Amino acid sequence: MTRARVLAVAVDxxxxxxxxxxxxxxxxxxxxxxxxxxxxWIVLADPEGNEFCVLPAR
Structure with a gap:
């Protein structure tokens, strides 16, 4: 059985x-x-379901 690898990247x-x-x-x-x-911050997901946050500028 082959397992899919998931690459997790945090994008803010x-x-x-x-x-x-x-x-x-x-x-x-x-x-x-x-x-x-x-x-x-506001949490969003791209069309593929990958989550990311948008934060106010410092």
Missing amino acids: CRKPELLAEVERLVMLGAKVLDDPPDDP
Whole structure:
């Protein structure tokens, strides 16, 4: 039996206009998975289901 290998990579991006960037990514096919009210980031997934976060610029 062959097992598929999973490559895990953490991708986070910081943008000055957080909500505008999230909107742009959604228009490109991403899905918002979580927008925690007490955290500054938004969790999204690309069309293949790979999760990533968008954070406000420092």
